[in-house]
Amino acid sequence: MYDIYNFVTGPLVWVSFAILIFGSIYRLGSMYALAKKKDAVSLAYMDWKFSFRSIFNWLIPFKALGWKKNPVLTVVTYVFHICLLATPILLSAHIIMIEESWGVSWWNLPDATADIMTILVIACCAFFAGRRLLQKDVRFLTTGQDWLILAIAALPFITGFLAYHQLFNYQVMVIAHVLAGNIMIAAIPFTRISHMLFAVFTRAYIGSEFGGIRRAKDW
Amino acid sequence: MGIQERLIEDVGLREGVSRLNEDSIQKTVNAVFQGETGARLKAYAEICLRCGMCTEACHFYLSHDKDPTYAPAAKVKQTIGTLLANGGRVSPDQIYSMAQIAYSECNLCRRCVHYCPVGIDTAYMMITMRRICHKLGVTPQYIQDTAHSHSATFNQMWVKDDEWTDTLQWQEEEARDEFPDLRIPLDKEGADVYYSVIAPEPKFRTQLIYQAAAILHTAKIDWTMPAEPGWDNSDMCMFTGDFEMMGRLKRKHFESAQKLKVKRIVMGECGHAFRSVYDVGNRWAGWKHYPVPVVHSVEFFWELLTQGKIKLVSKYPGPVTLQDPCNIVRGRGLGDKLRDVIRILVDGDIVETTSNREHNLCCSAGGGVINCGPPFKNARVEACKAKADQLRATGVKTIIAPCHNCHGGLDDTVHKYELGMDIKFLGDIIYQCMERPEA
Ligand code: HEM
Ligand code: HEM
Ligand code: SF4
Numbered sequence: 319m320y321d322i323y324n325f326v327t328g329p330l331v332w333v334s335f336a337i338l339i340f341g342s343i344y345r346l347g348s349m350y351a352l353a354k355k356k357d358a359v360s361l362a363y364m365d366w367k368f369s370f371r372s373i374f375n376w377l378i379p380f381k382a383l384g385w386k387k388n389p390v391l392t393v394v395t396y397v398f399h400i401c402l403l404a405t406p407i408l409l410s411a412h413i414i415m416i417e418e419s420w421g422v423s424w425w426n427l428p429d430a431t432a433d434i435m436t437i438l439v440i441a442c443c444a445f446f447a448g449r450r451l452l453q454k455d456v457r458f459l460t461t462g463q464d465w466l467i468l469a470i471a472a473l474p475f476i477t478g479f480l481a482y483h484q485l486f487n488y489q490v491m492v493i494a495h496v497l498a499g500n501i502m503i504a505a506i507p508f509t510r511i512s513h514m515l516f517a518v519f520t521r522a523y524i525g526s527e528f529g530g531i532r533r534a535k536d537w
Numbered sequence: 538m539g540i541q542e543r544l545i546e547d548v549g550l551r552e553g554v555s556r557l558n559e560d561s562i563q564k565t566v567n568a569v570f571q572g573e574t575g576a577r578l579k580a581y582a583e584i585c586l587r588c589g590m591c592t593e594a595c596h597f598y599l600s601h602d603k604d605p606t607y608a609p610a611a612k613v614k615q616t617i618g619t620l621l622a623n624g625g626r627v628s629p630d631q632i633y634s635m636a637q638i639a640y641s642e643c644n645l646c647r648r649c650v651h652y653c654p655v656g657i658d659t660a661y662m663m664i665t666m667r668r669i670c671h672k673l674g675v676t677p678q679y680i681q682d683t684a685h686s687h688s689a690t691f692n693q694m695w696v697k698d699d700e701w702t703d704t705l706q707w708q709e710e711e712a713r714d715e716f717p718d719l720r721i722p723l724d725k726e727g728a729d730v731y732y733s734v735i736a737p738e739p740k741f742r743t744q745l746i747y748q749a750a751a752i753l754h755t756a757k758i759d760w761t762m763p764a765e766p767g768w769d770n771s772d773m774c775m776f777t778g779d780f781e782m783m784g785r786l787k788r789k790h791f792e793s794a795q796k797l798k799v800k801r802i803v804m805g806e807c808g809h810a811f812r813s814v815y816d817v818g819n820r821w822a823g824w825k826h827y828p829v830p831v832v833h834s835v836e837f838f839w840e841l842l843t844q845g846k847i848k849l850v851s852k853y854p855g856p857v858t859l860q861d862p863c864n865i866v867r868g869r870g871l872g873d874k875l876r877d878v879i880r881i882l883v884d885g886d887i888v889e890t891t892s893n894r895e896h897n898l899c900c901s902a903g904g905g906v907i908n909c910g911p912p913f914k915n916a917r918v919e920a921c922k923a924k925a926d927q928l929r930a931t932g933v934k935t936i937i938a939p940c941h942n943c944h945g946g947l948d949d950t951v952h953k954y955e956l957g958m959d960i961k962f963l964g965d966i967i968y969q970c971m972e973r974p975e976a
């Protein structure tokens with residue numbers, strides 16, 4: 319058990335981060351090369367000002383028409399993404415592990431807060447799953463990939479929560495958690511979670527197109 | 538629910554798919570994917586989160602009792618998405634339904650862009666589907682006929698070269714009753730304004746040419762029209778997916794203006810033709826910007842009215858509402874100028890529809906959908922129900938719509954939903970209300 323734990327919290331973490339970093343560089347690099355080769359008529363219009371104008375306006379909740387018309391989803395998706403990114407980075411358990419091996423540490427969330435944020439992420443995932451099952455249009459759109467990324471996003475939180483509260487077998491749960499965490503990190507470049515990498519650029523492009531060609535806002 | 542239950546018989550689509558088999562389909566589909574698309578299509582297909590945020594954007598969805606198969610992302614799923622998932626290998630019957638979706642169930646209006654958090658352009662996906670259909674030879678008959686006309690004559694309506702000049706002379710003669718020294722100057726080198734129209738104008742909307750001539754004459758503009766092909770700024774090839782021909786049409790148009798060394802091109806009240814010069818055709822021809830300045834009528838009228846070149850003797854009785862044409866408002870930011878012009882022309886308020894300016898609902902005729910002709914007409918007008926509801930809610934009697942397509946589409950809509958509203962071009966109102974030069 320201890321060996322497995324050591325493996326998943328040691329070498330495997332290196333592997334996951336290597337996949338994340340090199341995978342992302344590869345995906346972004348090859349996508350850019352493809353864009354240069356095939357999308358010159360789109361790239362030509364890329365514009366810093368209009369890109370940031372669009373990204374900025376879309377970051378504000380309820381600003382864009384799409385957010386306004388989907389109010390519940392808007393709240394859920396902001397809560398989900400903020401907690402999804404903030405919790406693991408600011409979690410004391412994570413920071414302690416990093417401090418033990420690297421000697422660096424930073425401010426951490428109180429455990430009770432982190433616990434609530436974890437529950438929020440799980441609840442958001444349940445909401446997303448509910449939409450996929452019950453809302454007609456989303457149901458029609460849903461593919462296996464969508465369930466996959468939902469599971470990949472939810473599992474580290476579910477297992478982390480169970481481990482933290484020492485429910486079921488703690489040892490097994492921690493290992494399951496670390497595995498799930500590793501999977502999520504490694505999956506970013508190669509599943510639909512790649513929206514984390516590419517959404518900035520698709521947004522920037524459409525912002526540039528609306529600003530430069532259409533002279534209209536895109537939010 | 539679903540495309541299978543709403544298939545419409547069209548001889549162009551039917552004959553087209555009858556010549557196909559899975560092998561030939563796969564070859565062509567992959568040739569387009571590999572040869573003509575790149576990172577844009579790939580990223581859109583990959584990162585669409587199937588979140589359904591865009592669903593409520595589309596008037597096809599809104600007008601069809603929220604049938605999920607009309608949602609923007611659903612249309613992508615049933616077309617490009619299915620092709621990608623199957624490596625391009627689908628049956629001829631599947632191509633038939635994909636063609637119907639791409640040509641007749643999306644106006645390429647881009648309203649859904651305003652709803653998508655990751656900035657996916659569904660219209661781009663539908664255009665790519667049309668491109669594939671064009672290459673497969675599966676296009677609706679009516680719009681294909683206009684594309685053929687473009688190829689043969691450089692205009693959309695089979696107008697012969699002599700008919701074109703004859704029509705202009707005829708309109709000139711008619712107008713001289715009212716404006717004795719009016720001319721429609723042909724091929725005048727170095728003119729300030731080159732006025733271009735769409736082929737339906739000489740074919741069956743000649744009063745629009747008459748009105749334009751009257752306005753240009755009254756404003757004392759130094760203008761001209763070309764006697765030779767290139768005069769038609771419309772571009773149905775852009776909508777069928779015949780990009781080679783689309784590029785040739787735009788080149789011809791600009792070259793005809795360049796040959797006459799004019800200062801700028803002024804376009805009539807048309808939306809799609811404007812889109813074809815500022816966004817689509819120019820890109821295909823490799824021009825980031827276009828070689829001769831182009832001004833849309835809305836902008837041009839704005840100049841004439843604010844600079845006092847046209848004065849009014851009366852104002853058009855309001856209140857009015859307006860249709861923001863996608864291609865000039867969401868497409869080219871002319872929403873403010875359009876409202877300025879209307880405020881100058883109309884005595885009374887502008888009652889906005891709920892969705893306006895760059896968030897407007899399409900008239901359901903744009904993107905070549907109306908040009909797919911009678912087989913698709915009922916379906917098209919049904920898709921305009923959401924718009925009809927918004928128009929009715931304004932409670933006014935006049936809709937101002939500075940776009941031929943919007944006119945056609947709203948005409949049918951007003952009729953079918955018994956809205957009892959008049960539809961006006963800006964030119965109609967200016968012509969009616971302007972101060973005539975003393976003869
Ligand atoms: C930091 C960059 C990221 C950005 C800008 C971003 C943006 C978005 C947006 C705009 C949506 C669509 C709205 C919605 O349906 O909620 C979305 C959905 C989603 N994101 Fe992210 N995201 C990011 C990172 C991540 C990461 C790291 C994950 C991890 C697994 C993730 C998982 C998801 C999931 C599962 C959905 C779909 C929710 C559903 O089923 O509808 N995102 N994201
Ligand atoms: C890849 C290496 C990872 C390691 C080694 C790791 C390790 C741990 C450990 C040891 C705990 C504490 C369990 C306890 O309290 O006894 C924990 C909790 C947690 N981890 Fe991770 N984790 C990793 C990745 C992730 C990722 C990627 C996420 C989320 C995206 C995540 C989210 C959480 C959460 C939400 C908790 C529990 C918080 C709570 O309920 O209080 N972890 N993790
Ligand atoms: S008709 Fe307009 S809103 Fe509907 S899918 Fe097409 S571009 Fe989007």
Ligand code: SF4
Nearest residue numbers: 585586588589591653
């Ligand atoms: S809003 Fe964008 S990401 Fe969501 S389903 Fe529609 S196209 Fe896909």
